[in-house]
Amino acid sequence: MPYFDSASAAPLHPVARQALQAALDEGWADPARPYREGRRARLLLDAAREAAAEAVGCRPDELVFTPSGTRAVHAGIAGALAGRRRAGRHLVVSAVEHSSVLQSAAAHEADGGTVTEVPVDGGGRVTPDAYAAALRDGTALACLQSANHEVGTEQPVVEVTEACREAGVPLLVDAAQSLAWGPVEGDWSLLTASAHKWGGPAGVGLLVVRKGVRFAPQGPADERESGRSAGFENIPGIVAAAASLRAVRAEAVPEAARLRELVARIRTRVPELVPDVEVVGDPVRRLPHLVTFSCLYVDGEALLYELDRAGFSVSSGSSCTSSTLTPSHVLRAMGVLSEGNVRVSLPFGTEEADVERFLEVLPGVVAGIRERFGAPVSGPVTGGGESLVVDALGRRCPIPVIELAKVFGEVPVGGTVTVLSDDEAARLDIPAWCAMRGQEYVGERPAEHGTAYAVRRLS
Amino acid sequence: MPYFDSASAAPLHPVARQALQAALDEGWADPARPYREGRRARLLLDAAREAAAEAVGCRPDELVFTPSGTRAVHAGIAGALAGRRRAGRHLVVSAVEHSSVLQSAAAHEADGGTVTEVPVDGGGRVTPDAYAAALRDGTALACLQSANHEVGTEQPVVEVTEACREAGVPLLVDAAQSLAWGPVEGDWSLLTASAHKWGGPAGVGLLVVRKGVRFAPQGPADERESGRSAGFENIPGIVAAAASLRAVRAEAVPEAARLRELVARIRTRVPELVPDVEVVGDPVRRLPHLVTFSCLYVDGEALLYELDRAGFSVSSGSSCTSSTLTPSHVLRAMGVLSEGNVRVSLPFGTEEADVERFLEVLPGVVAGIRERFGAPVSGPVTGGGESLVVDALGRRCPIPVIELAKVFGEVPVGGTVTVLSDDEAARLDIPAWCAMRGQEYVGERPAEHGTAYAVRRLS
Numbered sequence: 001m002p003y004f005d006s007a008s009a010a011p012l013h014p015v016a017r018q019a020l021q022a023a024l025d026e027g028w029a030d031p032a033r034p035y036r037e038g039r040r041a042r043l044l045l046d047a048a049r050e051a052a053a054e055a056v057g058c059r060p061d062e063l064v065f066t067p068s069g070t071r072a073v074h075a076g077i078a079g080a081l082a083g084r085r086r087a088g089r090h091l092v093v094s095a096v097e098h099s100s101v102l103q104s105a106a107a108h109e110a111d112g113g114t115v116t117e118v119p120v121d122g123g124g125r126v127t128p129d130a131y132a133a134a135l136r137d138g139t140a141l142a143c144l145q146s147a148n149h150e151v152g153t154e155q156p157v158v159e160v161t162e163a164c165r166e167a168g169v170p171l172l173v174d175a176a177q178s179l180a181w182g183p184v185e186g187d188w189s190l191l192t193a194s195a196h197k198w199g200g201p202a203g204v205g206l207l208v209v210r211k212g213v214r215f216a217p218q219g220p221a222d223e224r225e226s227g228r229s230a231g232f233e234n235i236p237g238i239v240a241a242a243a244s245l246r247a248v249r250a251e252a253v254p255e256a257a258r259l260r261e262l263v264a265r266i267r268t269r270v271p272e273l274v275p276d277v278e279v280v281g282d283p284v285r286r287l288p289h290l291v292t293f294s295c296l297y298v299d300g301e302a303l304l305y306e307l308d309r310a311g312f313s314v315s316s317g318s319s320c321t322s323s324t325l326t327p328s329h330v331l332r333a334m335g336v337l338s339e340g341n342v343r344v345s346l347p348f349g350t351e352e353a354d355v356e357r358f359l360e361v362l363p364g365v366v367a368g369i370r371e372r373f374g375a376p377v378s379g380p381v382t383g384g385g386e387s388l389v390v391d392a393l394g395r396r397c398p399i400p401v402i403e404l405a406k407v408f409g410e411v412p413v414g415g416t417v418t419v420l421s422d423d424e425a426a427r428l429d430i431p432a433w434c435a436m437r438g439q440e441y442v443g444e445r446p447a448e449h450g451t452a453y454a455v456r457r458l459s
Numbered sequence: 460m461p462y463f464d465s466a467s468a469a470p471l472h473p474v475a476r477q478a479l480q481a482a483l484d485e486g487w488a489d490p491a492r493p494y495r496e497g498r499r500a501r502l503l504l505d506a507a508r509e510a511a512a513e514a515v516g517c518r519p520d521e522l523v524f525t526p527s528g529t530r531a532v533h534a535g536i537a538g539a540l541a542g543r544r545r546a547g548r549h550l551v552v553s554a555v556e557h558s559s560v561l562q563s564a565a566a567h568e569a570d571g572g573t574v575t576e577v578p579v580d581g582g583g584r585v586t587p588d589a590y591a592a593a594l595r596d597g598t599a600l601a602c603l604q605s606a607n608h609e610v611g612t613e614q615p616v617v618e619v620t621e622a623c624r625e626a627g628v629p630l631l632v633d634a635a636q637s638l639a640w641g642p643v644e645g646d647w648s649l650l651t652a653s654a655h656k657w658g659g660p661a662g663v664g665l666l667v668v669r670k671g672v673r674f675a676p677q678g679p680a681d682e683r684e685s686g687r688s689a690g691f692e693n694i695p696g697i698v699a700a701a702a703s704l705r706a707v708r709a710e711a712v713p714e715a716a717r718l719r720e721l722v723a724r725i726r727t728r729v730p731e732l733v734p735d736v737e738v739v740g741d742p743v744r745r746l747p748h749l750v751t752f753s754c755l756y757v758d759g760e761a762l763l764y765e766l767d768r769a770g771f772s773v774s775s776g777s778s779c780t781s782s783t784l785t786p787s788h789v790l791r792a793m794g795v796l797s798e799g800n801v802r803v804s805l806p807f808g809t810e811e812a813d814v815e816r817f818l819e820v821l822p823g824v825v826a827g828i829r830e831r832f833g834a835p836v837s838g839p840v841t842g843g844g845e846s847l848v849v850d851a852l853g854r855r856c857p858i859p860v861i862e863l864a865k866v867f868g869e870v871p872v873g874g875t876v877t878v879l880s881d882d883e884a885a886r887l888d889i890p891a892w893c894a895m896r897g898q899e900y901v902g903e904r905p906a907e908h909g910t911a912y913a914v915r916r917l918s
Contacts, residue, residue: 003496008489009691017483024476028661030467034763034780035772037462067526067662068690074679100689103679196691202487203526203662203693220533220562223782230559231527232468232655234662237696304493313494321493323682 002354003313006197007149007177007290007345013199016244020201020236027235032223045235048242055245056191056208057183063208064225065238069176069194072205073100075217075228076172076190080141081108083214084170088138089113094126094145094155095333098174101143102329113140123282124151124334128159135167142171146178150317150330150343151281152263152290154178161186170213177287179206180248180348181256189213195241198248199348203234204241248348256288259346262355263291266344273363278337278436290345292317294331295366296433297375297402298340306365307342312358315343319397319425326424337432338425339398340366373398376405387416393450397425401433404455408439413457416442422450430455461813462772465656466608466636466749466804472658475703479660479695486694491682504694507701514704515650515667516642522667523684524697528635528653531664532559534676534687535631535649539600540567542673543629547597548572553585553604553614554792557633560602561788572599582741583612583793590615591622598628605637609776609789609802610740611749613637620645629672636746638665639707639807640715648672654700657707658807662693663700707807715747718805721814722750725803732822737796737895749804751776753790754825755892756834756861757799765824766801771817774802778856778884785883786856796891797884798857799825832857835864846875852909856884860892863914867898872916875901881909889914 003011027044029037046060053060066072081091093105095117105115116134118126126144135142142164147154157173164171170189178184180198184191190213195204207228209215215228222230248255263286271277276296295303300318307314317328318341327338344358375398388407392400400421408417419430427444430453434441442454462470486503488496505519512519525531540550552564554576564574575593577585585603594601601623606613616632623630629648637643639657643650649672654663666687668674674687681689707714722745730736735755754762759777766773776787777800786797803817834857847866851859859880867876878889886903889912893900901913 001495003488003494005489005492005494005496008492009487012483012487020483024471024479024660028468028471028655029462029772030464033464033467033772033774034760035462035464035767036460037464037772067530067693070681070683070690071526074689078678100679100681103681107679194691196487201483201693201695202691203696205690219537220559220566222529222559222562224529230533231529231664232653232661234526234660234693234696236660237662237693301493308494313488313492313496315492 001311002350002358004344004346004358005313005315006347007343008315009196009202010199010347012201013244013247013348015247016200016240019243020240023236023239027239031233031235041235044239045233048238051242051246052206055183055249056179056206058208059211061226062210063206064228065233066205066207066229067203067231067234069192069197069205070100071229072192072194072207073098073174074104076192076207076209077101077104077108077141077143078218079209079215079228080170080172080190080213081113082216082218084140087140090136090139091115092118092131092134092139092142094118094120094131094143096120096124096148096330097143097145098149098176101174120333122334122336124148124153124280124330125282125285126155126160128156128163131160132163132167135163135169139167139169142169143174144171145174146184147287148281148330149177150328151292151334152287153282154285154287157184157188158186161188179245181252181288195237195244198245200241200244201237203237251348255348259350260288262346262350262352263289265355266291266359269359270362273359274366276436278432280331280334280336290343292341292343294337295340295342296337296436297370297373297398297405298366299369299373299398300339300341302369303340303342303365306369310361310365312361315345317341317343319423327428332428335428335431337436338428339401373402375402387411387418390417390419392419392421392423394422396423397429400426401429404430404433408455408457411457413459416454416456419453419455420447420450421453426453427451460770461809461817463803463805463817464772464774465806466802467774468655468661469658469806471660472703472706472807474706475659475699478702479699482695482698486698490692490694500694503698504692507697510701510705511665514642514708515638515665517667518670520685521669522665523687524692525664525666525688526662526690526693528651528656528664529559530688531651531653531666532557532633533563535651535666535668536560536563536567536600536602537677538668538674538687539629539631539649539672540572541675541677543599546599549595549598550574551577551590551593551598551601553577553579553590553602555579555583555607555789556602556604557608557635560633579792581793581795583607583610583739583789584741584744585614585619587615587618587622590619591626594622594626594628598626600631601628602631602633604633605643606746607740607789608636609787610751610793611746612741613744613746616643616647617645620647638704640711640747641708654696654703657704659700659703660696662696710807714807718809719747721805721809721811722748724814725750725818728818729821732818733825735895737891739790739793739795749802751800751802753796754799754801755796755895756829756832756857756864757825758828758832758857759798759800761828762799762801762824765828769820769824771820774804776800776802778882786887791887794887794890796895797887798860832861834861846870846877848877848879851878851880851882853881855882856888859885860888863889863892867914867916870916872918875913875915878912878914879906879909880912885912886910
């Protein structure tokens with residue numbers, strides 16, 4: 001049963017399991033105690049720190065273990081902001097950071113700080129110039145992911161570190177998605193990561209703070225982990241995390257090449273096999289194992305359900321698969337189609353046959369859902385009046401776009417269709433439909449109920 | 460090799476190991492995902508929550524898993540204080556709480572809140588009346604451990620919950636040391652615990668917030684664990700924690716009786732076998748598995764080292780075994796002897812023969828250290844002037860008390876000896892020596908260097 005969601009959590013690496021076993025016997029005691037069980041635990045913890053530091057490319061005393069990547073981000077941002085409080089209270093983040101970064105930014109704003117979100121291009125990438133322009137007097141910290149978790153786009157970290165250095169601003173790099181593949185290049189100041197993304201166990205994150213970076217840990221004082229991560233160390237988990245990071249790194253180069261080829265196959269063939277698909281994310285500067293596409297006229301939740309029934313575990317940024325009923329903030333920031341969104345992230349060792357089978361299964365699954373939703377099967381036909389209004393109020397993605405497509409042929413070239421919708425996804429998906437179809441998106445305005453989205457027929 | 464420090468961390472329970480194994484296979488995926496691996500993880504998480512809630516005596520939706528007991532305490536105190544901000548900013552704690560509670564209190568004070576520390580008696584116990592008297596208008600939260608981690612004394616939690624209920628103040632109970640033995644009685648509002656204290660793995664704590672208790676989680680928002688504990692759930696650890704809690708509870712009654720007998724043996728026989736020992740902690744209302752005593756004229760670090768060499772792993776609250784060179788705050792709050800302090804906490808399944816061997820080994824170990832430090836072997840002899848000054852500046856525990864004892868016989872009955880010392884332990888240990896020897900502790904005053912402690916000879 002192929003599992004294609006390693007960007008959420010990778011299955012435990014065999015080396016992690018082995019290391020965990022051994023460390024359960026040797027590493028359960030308190031490493032702060034001087035007796036033999038404590039000394040053994042301390043030795044394991046020190047060795048794991050050295051191994052992790054070597055993989056990151058930092059000094060062991062710059063690296064602490066946290067209970068998760070999220071906690072590493074929370075602690076890293078809070079500590080760096082507090083340490084630079086005198087410099088100012090301005091924080092710069094990209095618009096496509098992980099929620100742990102954006103929620104840290106929201107907390108900082110709620111506490112009286114200011115935040116600039118640097119926008120991304122349609123591929124999900126910040127431009128170094130735009131990022132540099134956001135840095136100013138009073139900027140205490142800047143954050144940039146090494147690569148995006150939803151669409152796989154690599155960020156220009158090296159260029160941004162240079163801009164930050166010139167501006168005298170420390171840069172925190174969230175390397176959660178990329179650390180398995182290699183160290184983060186450039187002269188960054190802080191780095192965070194999460195072990196269960198590389199095949200380590202849940203319960204372990206990394207926070208690296210370079211020597212010389214001002215850092216003031218927040219929250220109640222605690223002696224563990226240099227005062228930067230409170231609570232009794234989860235040494236078996238830490239040992240397994242470090243061992244598996246070393247193991248995946250040893251395989252990273254050939255495995256990246258192999259998965260990159262499989263991902264390229266998905267990127268090329270899905271649009272050939274399935275009509276009306278938008279493959280999203282930067283086509284070149286991207287993670288080797290992750291690919292994302294959106295299918296017009298398809299309900300993301302139904303798609304996930306049907307793929308799961310067919311044996312494939314994937315993720316989605318569609319609005320109907322989230323508790324908030326809004327499309328993922330990443331897709332919104334990119335301004336791309338969000339309906340029928342699928343993220344495929346291949347774990348280490350994914351077999352070619354499984355990818356092939358996915359490509360076999362997908363077209364039928366998508367066609368079945370489209371049929372169920374009554375999606376138009378061909379392009380619009382001609383006929384009808386100058387302008388039409390489609391009332392899709394109360395109806396969820398992908399219905400508003402389906403209704404638009406159904407009537408679109410009824411207005412003449414030059415005529416307009418206005419869709420009334422109260423579904424958040426429509427804001428993203430109607431313009432995306434226009435771009436895919438070569439029609440003109442006129443704009444949106446508030447209606448008595450919901451929002452009116454106007455589209456002009458060009459062809 | 461007997462390990463007698465389960466109050467720091469208990470060895471992994473066989474059931475925890477078994478459950479962890481199984482959950483590594485079934486519980487590594489993201490429980491928020493709808494595909495099969497996610498659903499399996501969610502089922503395990505839900506089942507673990509139900510098992511833990513049953514052991515605690517709460518509803519499953521009142522309990523969240525945290526990355527450690529310390530993090531549970533930090534989150535619980537911060538959330539309850541913020542939730543009750545309108546009621547006031549006064550926090551009540553006992554003087555002998557775990558450092559995670561006292562550091563939370565310190566952080567609250569640094570943030571402009573006020574804190575009252577309720578003192579304890581010589582046995583380490585708060586009196587319900589003293590605790591009730593600390594509650595007042597504006598008290599947002601009260602904290603009390605179920606039992607003390609260093610001396611084993613049980614606190615009057617039921618009486619204090621009643622006082623808190625009358626005052627309309629929520630009570631947070633830190634149950635880290637007692638949860639293995641049974642649920643916390645009384646109508647408490649919040650409860651915290653730590654899995655590695657009961658034989659679960661490191662990396663798992665519990666935070667329970669009763670329905671109806673005002674609670675506002677602090678830190679950046681996160682959807683996991685009802686918004687009360689950020690970051691990807693460590694499900695294998697959580698499953699192992701819940702399974703082992705259930706397992707230790709099944710054995711708790713007979714095992715408590717068995718260990719209580721072994722502890723009673725240590726409490727009775729150590730003072731018979733080793734001269735000048737003070738057994739500390741409430742003699743009756745105590746945890747079944749933990750006993751603490753202090754040995755006059757003995758360096759705690761040397762004692763731990765020699766016991767480790769003899770094969771026994773124990774803990775100590777002596778100043779010389781801590782990074783701060785001050786005796787444990789618990790011993791200080793109790794006002795008992797801190798030098799040569801030993802905490803013995805017996806894990807589940809401790810064998811009687813190991814306790815017997817400890818009782819055989821201890822007298823020789825203590826005698827050897829005393830000899831090395833030149834401690835007086837008998838009571839003081841008569842002779843000498845009216846008053847004497849002993850300069851012990853720059854010398855660490857146990858030397859100041861040894862020097863006092865050596866010259867004490869040289870002053871006549873009614874005469875005084877003044878000890879000059881800059882060692883923090885002297886403040887505790889010189890009065891304790893007086894109490895043990897039936898001599899009068901006159902008091903302390905600042906000296907040109909360090910502090911002058913005066914003792915009057917009564918016999």
